[in-house]
Amino acid sequence: MRINGRERLRIVLGALAGVLLAAWASRTMAGSLGSAAWMVAPLGASAVLVFALPASPLAQPWSVIGGNTLSALVGIICVNLIGDPVPAAALAVGGAIVVMLSLRCLHPPGGAAALTAVLAQAADYRYALFPVLANSVLLIMAGLAYNSLTGRRYPHAQAKPVPGPRSRFTAADLDAALAHYNQVLDVSPDDLENLLHHAEMAAYRRSLGELRxxxxxxxxxxxxxxxxxxxxxxxxxxxxxxxxxxxxxxxxxxxxxxxxxxxxxxxxxxxxxxxxxxxxxxxxxxxxxxxxxxxxxxxxxxxxxxxxxxxxxxxxxxxxxxxxxxxxxxxxxxxxxxxxxxxxxxxxxxxxxxxxxxxx
Structure with a gap:
């Protein structure tokens, strides 16, 4: 994707600040809780989504918190039920995807959270609460503050598209196309519809722009x-x-x-x-x-x-x-x-x- 230098800097500084806040607060909490683990690696991938793609359905607060925490819980269950980490790892990732799809909190780092729980042999269910849930909540708090301060809506509220009088497609047409496509898209239908309307108007301006x-x-x-x-x-x-x-x-x-x-x-x-x-x-x-x-x-x-x-x-x-x-x-x-x-x-x-x- 082509973005300017200002947006790139905004993303980098946001991820840096978000992970720094989550790491510092989590390590402080770990000391008071007596926990050896205070941060999980999938949080880095979550930070990319929260700060680089704040409009993505995969980066919304429920997706981050629910996707990471529930997936980690699935991984813990697999550790306790399956001795061999090879099938446990596969079942953990597959089960995490089932849970995230069912509860509408699909979040790609959730698969990594489930796998991390298996590889770390985390058998204690409290692992899902700390560090996974705590890390996720802290990252979301940083995302809420930083994205708002830098002009990005987060959580990303969906604005109902208002097609112009000359638009050649409707929301129903888009729904039919998405049903035929039948794949997960990293963009909401409302945002996609708005994008298509803007593209349509840009095409008109390009074609008619120099016509007098x-x-x-x-x-x-x-x-x-x-x-x-x-x-x-x-x-x-x-x-x-x-x-x-x-x-x-x-x-x-x-x-x-x-x-x-x-x-x-x-x-x-x-x-x-x-x-x-x-x-x-x-x-x-x-x-x-x-x-x-x-x-x-x-x-x-x-x-x-x-x-x-x-x-x-x-x-x-x-x-x-x-x-x-x-x-x-x-x-x-x-x-x-x-x-x-x-x-x-x-x-x-x-x-x-x-x-x-x-x-x-």
């Missing part, structure tokens, strides 16, 4: 003036099968936008009966339109969101996904209409980005 609005916009879009009759604007939209017309002034500056929705708002859609006749009256194709709006300026949306042609496409995703926009006019350096981007244009760009990512 000018690259995907519809150039020289159809537009309307404020004085254009509604009949003419409606006919233009119908003829070209478009749902929006940017409204420009004499200098081609964008002053508004008119959409099919703006037409529909004039038709009192809460009264569905006869809306076709009201539409014809609105655009001047039928009598009875007295008092109705006649030109674009009377129905257009004046507060329109525009973007510059040099803006990155990735920045438009929240506008379309969360801002409720369907058509966004694009302006050039002179702030005149240069193009328009629709949801369809954005979807096509995303589709090309996804396709390019798969080919890569």
């Amino acid at each position: 609005c000018r690259d995907i916009m519809t150039r020289e879009p159809l537009s309307a003036t404020q004085n254009m009759p509604l009949k003419e604007a409606w006919a233009l939209m119908r003829q070209h099968r478009i749902k929006a017309l940017p409204v420009i002034d004499q200098a081609r500056g964008v002053v508004g936008i008119v959409t099919v929705a703006d037409f529909m708002r004039q038709l009192e859609m809460d009264q569905p009966e006869g809306w076709g006749g009201r539409l014809r009256a609105l655009i001047g194709l039928a009598p009875g339109g007295g008092g109705r709006p006649r030109v674009i300026a009377q129905i257009m949306t004046r507060h329109v969101r525009v973007v510059s042609a040099s803006r990155y496409v990735i920045e438009l995703i929240p506008l379309f996904a969360d801002g409720g926009h369907h058509h966004i006019p694009v302006i050039d350096e002179e702030r005149t209409l240069a193009g328009i981007i629709t949801q369809t244009d954005l979807v096509k760009a995303l589709s090309r980005a996804v396709g390019a990512g798969r080919e890569a």
